[in-house]
Amino acid sequence: MQRKKLSIILFIICTLGALSSQSQITRGAVEDEIYLTTDWYVDDNGDTHYAIYHSIDNGETIELKYENLETPPEGEMKIGRVLGDADTGVVYNYGNNELWVSFDSGENWEFNETFGGSSARFTSGCISGEIYKCCVNTQGTIWRSTDYGSEFFEIREDAKYILEVGVIEGDIFGRDGNAGIGYDLHFSTDYGEEFVTIPIDSCVAFWAPGGYHPQISRGTQSGELYLISWWLNSSFKIFHSTDTGYIWTEQFESEYIDIYYWRVSYTAGREPGSFYVMRSKVSESGDHIWLYIDYSSDYGQTFTTWFHDLDSLYTSVHSINKHEIKLLAYPNPFSDKTTITCNLPEYCNNGVLRIYNIHGNLIRQYSLINNEKQYWDGRDENGNRMPKGIYLYNVKYDSFQSQPYKLIIH
Secondary structure (H helix, E strand, O other): OOOOOHHHHHHHHHHOOOOOOOOEEEEOOOOOOEEEEEEEEEOOOOOEEEEEEEEOOOOOOOEEEEEEEOOOOOOOOOOOEEEEOOOOOOEEEEEOOEEEEEOOOOOOOEEEEEOOOOOOEEEEOOOOOOEEEEOOOOOOOEEEEOOOOOOOEEEEOOOOOEEEEOOOOOOEEEEEEEOOOEEEEEEEOOOOOOOEEEEEOOOOOOEOHHHOOOEEEEOOOOOOEEEEEEOOOOOEEEEEEOOOOOOOEEEEEOOOOOOOOOEEEEEEOOOOOOEEEEEEEEOOOOOEEEEEEEEEOOOOOOOEEEEEEOOOOOOOOOOOOOOOOOEEEEOOOEOOOEEEEEOOOOOOOOOEEEEEEOOOOEEEEEEOOOOOEEEEOOEOOOOOEOOOEEEEEEEEEOOEEOOOEEEEEO
C-alpha cells in the first residue's frame, strides 16, 4: 500500500494556522529530565502514530513511554500537550478536551476531567500536585488544583492570560496582547488573585508569524524568566530576565526557519541555566519525523544538538501493554476503610494488590488469590495509621502491572 505522506497533512495543518499540538517539550521534575510529544510515523496501513518520549539526559537519548493512533479507541487517552509536575514521575497530558495524569513517568495514564474550549491552557506549578487551568471560558477564569488535577477551585475571573508559574509558591505570570500592537506581562504573588502589568518592549516581543506568539518560561531562581519571540523574517530570539520581566537581555537569535515545514517548541529546565529547543519536521521520505533537541546550559546562549530519526530507531519498540483490568475503590475518599475490587483475568493465579504513598513507597500489599475484593483500613504493614492525603494502588501479576489509581484519605 502506498504510504500516506505526513508532509501533505502537516502542510495543510500549518497553512490553516493550527500548528501541531503534538510537537511539544516540557521540563521534568529533576535536572536533565524532559518529556516531549510528537507525531511519530505512518504505518503500512496509512495510520499516523503519535508518541510521548522521556529523557533523563537532556535529550541525548529518549525513551518511548506511550503511543496512540491519530484516532485512538474509545476510552484511550489521545496525546496532546504534556506538563511535568514538581513531583518525580508525575506528568500531565491535556488535549482533545481531556486532562490526564500519569504517576509513572508517562507509561500509564488516569483520566481526570473533561473541559470545554480549544483555547484551554494548563500550567504545572512549583509544588507537588499543583496545576493551573485558564482560558476555558470567555470570562477568563483561572482555576488552581493542589491534588494533581483531581479538583480545581476558582481563583478569579477576567484574566485571559497564557499562564506560567514561578519558582516561589504563589508567583504567577501571564502574557497577553496582539501581534503588531503589543504584548503585556502580568505578575502575581498571590496565586493569581491580583496582577501587576508590565509592558513588554516592542524590540523584545511584537510579532507572531505563523501563530508563534511570544512565550514565557520560568527559570530556577525567584523572578527569573525566559521569553521567546518570533520575528517577521521567521527567526526567533531568546531573552532572559532576572527581575520578573522588567529588563530583558537578548541571549540568542536563530537562523531563518521555514515554519511551514518545521515545528518548534521550547522550555527552560530544572538546572540553573538549562534551556531546550525542540525542532521537528517530516523526513524526506514523508512517512516519519526527524527530531532535533537543542540543549543549552548557559541560559540559552549556546546549544548542543541531538538528532533522532523516529523511523529507523524507534518504530521497532514493543507496543504499550493494554491489559483490560478494572480497579475500583469505594468509598473514595474515605476516612475509616475502603473496599477495593478488581477483575483479574481467569488465568491469573498470583495477583497482588499494592498500595503506595504519593512518593512511590510501598506501604501495604495483599494477595488476591481467590479474592476479588480487599478491604484497606488506611494502615501500613506495621499497623500504623496513615496520614490524610493521596495514595496510589495497583495490581501486579506475572510480569504485568496495572496503571496506578488514586486513593484519598480525608
